[in-house]
Amino acid sequence: MLYNVDDLSQSLLQNPGTNIDFVKHFGIPFFSQIHVGVGSTGVTAYDIFSDDGRNINNKVREVMNSITANDFVAVNEQLEILTLGWKVGQRGYFSGGIYQEFDAFAYFPKDPAVLAFEGNNDYIGQNFDFSDVSFTGEMLTVYHIGFNYKFNDELTLGARLKGYSGIFNVESIDNTGVFRTDRTPNGDNFFRHSLEDLNVTVNTSGYASLNDDGGMTVDQAAKELLSRSFFGQNVGVGIDFGFNYKMTDQFSVNGSFQDLGVVYHVKDVENYSYFGSYATDGLEPLFPELDDDEETIPYWDVFEEQLDANLRDETYANNYKYWRPLKFNAGFEFGTGMALLPCDPLVDVKPRFLNLFGMLVSGVKRPRGFTYGVTAYWDRKLNDNFRFRLAYGADNFTQTKIGVMGSVRMSNFNIYMAANDLIGFTNLAKANSASLQLGLQFIFKEL
Template structure:
C-alpha cells in the first residue's frame, strides 16, 4: 500500500489542465466544434479527417507549483525547494493532464437540417488533488507537527486511458435553434482511482504517560482501485508483441466497457447575438476485467517503542522490539488486496457561451445551410467546468474571433482558471482547396520558458472539408 501511494503521488506530481478547448468552441467552419457542442451551428456539407492527424490535443497544468520552482538555478539544494513548494501549496491545489488523439473522423449532411458525424479517438485523462498533509508527513516527519492532524481524506485522484467510439446528430430545429446529441461507447485500457478516503494520523504530548508522545491512527480507510494493471504486472515475461496485442484488444472492446452521451444546443436570440450550452461525457464505465484493489484500513494507538533494561527476555535473548511493533501495527491497520468489479463515472463537462457578431456582414459559404448573414467579427464569453472528485473545476474565457477571408480565420482568447491569471491563447485555421489545417495554443506568454508555466495546452489537426 505504501509503495502504491508513493508511486502514484510521484506520477501526478511530475505531470499535470482542464479539458476545455475554448479556442475550438463555436468555430463554425471546423468539424471539431461538434466535439465541443453537438448542437453547434456549422457551415459545411461534409468532412473527412486525415487519419491520426485530424486532432491531436495535449494539455497539462499544476495550480500550485511549476517545474521552475523545483529545478531552478538559484541554489543547488533541491530538497529545500521541494520542502518550500510543499509548504506553499494547499490541499485544494491540483494537477491534471489530458491527451486526446483522433484516430478517425467523418461527417456528412443528411439534408438541409441534419448533419451526421462519427469517429474514434483515444484519450488519457488524469487528475489529482495535492495531499499536503501526507506530503508533509513523508517529507518532514511529525516532529514539528505535534498535536496536528494529518488528514487522509486529502488523497483523491483518478486516471484513465480509453478508446472512444462516437456517433452524433446535429439538427437545425428552425432558423433560431440548433440541437444535437452524441452517443459514446468507451473501451477501457487502464484505470486507477482513489476517492472518498477517510482517517487521520496525529501525535500528542503525554508527559504523564509511559512515553513523551502518543500516536493515533484513527478511522483509516484508504482504497485504491485499478483495472488493466494486474495482468501486465504479473506477466513479466510478456513480449512486446504480446503486450501490444493485449492493449489493441482492449482498445477494440476487449477490455472494460462503458457508455455516455453529449448534448448541446445553439440559440440565436437575434441576428447578432446567440447563446450555447453543452454537457459532455455524461457517462459511466464498468470496470469488470483485470481489476485489482488495495484497501488500507483500521485504528491504532501507540506510545512508541518502550525499551526495557536490561534488554533481554526470559531466555536471555534480545527483545525484538521492532518485530513486536510491526506485528501490532499489522494486526490493527490491515492491508488487503482483492479483485472485485467496480464502477466509475466519467468526469462530465459543462460549457455555456454567449457570442455577439459585429462589423462587415458576410454571406455563408453555402446559402442553403443558413439563411442569415454572418459577421466578420465575433466577441464572446465562455464558462466551462469539469466534474472532479471534490467538486467542479471552473474556467472562464473571453475571446475575439476575426474572419480574415473566406478561407482564413483567427481567434484570440483570454482564459481565467485555477492555473493562471494571464492565459492568452491564439487559434488560426486556413483552408486550401478543401484541405483544412488548424493550430491552437494557450498560455502563449509562457512559451519563452515553459518551465515557469502553470499550464499549457495545444491542439492541431488536418482534414478535408466540403
C-alpha cells in the first residue's frame, strides 16, 4: 500500500529508486513503521473452530482433504527502530536506518499430516511424501543505507546496502522420503510397510542456547533474545535496487527488487537430521517349546535394533547459509488532474497531479518458487497535507483484496495508516489474510 507514495520515506524501502517529494525526514524511534501481516491459503480459523455443532475431527478431515501441499501459511512483521534521510546536492538523497523483521513461511505438510491423523488403512498402495515438509522462519535486525539519485527529469535510480544481524533462524527444505504400505498376498503377512530414501533435515540458529537442555529460564531466554536484537550472533549482507522512469509527464514505469542477500549462520547452530530406508512385513512371532531355562525371543527389541540400524537421527553443529526471501515489484502509474495552475512557473519543471492511477505486480521468492500478487490503485492528493489511496488486488490468499491508505501531514509531522484486505477485517476468523501498517515521522518538503 505504500509503494510509490512519493511523500512517505517508507516508499524508499520498497523502491530505493522511487521519486520522492521531500528533502529531509526522520522517524519517531520504534513508531515510524509498524507492520504486521498474516495469511493462509486454503484454510481459515473459521473452517476448523466455527461453533456450528459439527465434530472438530470431521472438520479437520475435510480441511486436509481440500487443501494441497502447495497451500501455505505466512507471517511477516516489521518494526522500524530508526530512520532518517536528507537531500544531498540538487539531485541526490541519502537515507539510512535500522529495522527488525520477523518472517515465517510454511507449506502445509499434507501427506505426513494425513498419515498422522488418519493412519494408512485407507491408503494402501499410496505414497506419503515427506517432501511436503518445507518451512522457514527468521528474526533479524537490518541495518541499511541507501542513495536515491535523479539523473534527469525522466530517470531516477536508487540502491540500498543492508547488513543483517541474525537473532533466530530455522529452515527445513528440500526434504525427501516416501512411506508406503502394500498388500503382500504371497508373503508371510498381509502388508509390507516401507520407508524409502528418507532425508529430513532441520537447521536452526539461535535456538540451542535457549532450549530447556541449556538450563535457561524463560526470563533469561527473553533477555537473551532482547540482547541479540541489536547485535546478533550471525551476520549477512544484502542489496536493494530500484528505478523510476517517466516516459511522459503523465505516465511512468517503475520497478525494484529487495533483499538480494544471504545470512551466514555460524554461532549457536544446531542441526537435526533423520535419514535412511527400511521395509518390514511386521513381527512374525514363533511359539516353540521352551525349557525352563530358555527365554522367549525378544521380538520388540530386535525390531527396535533393526529400526535404529536403518533409520537414523543425528544432531550436529554444521554452519549453513540462509538466502533471504527475495522480493520484486514492477508497476506503472498514470497521472491526471494537474495540481498546478497553467501560469505557475513549476508546471514545466515539476508537474504534479491530483489523481494517480497505477498497477503493481509483486512477488516473494519462497522454497518452491515465487508467490505473486497484483494490485490496481487510485491515489488521490486532496491537498498538500492529506492524501489517500484505494486499492484492489488479488494474490495467493484471496481474489478480492481491498486496501486503503491515508496520510496526514500537520506542518512537518506526518501520520499514516494502511490496511489491506478490508473484507477480512469484518470477520478475522473467516479471513485468509490481513495486514496493518502505521507510523509517525517528520517529513520536510521543499519550499
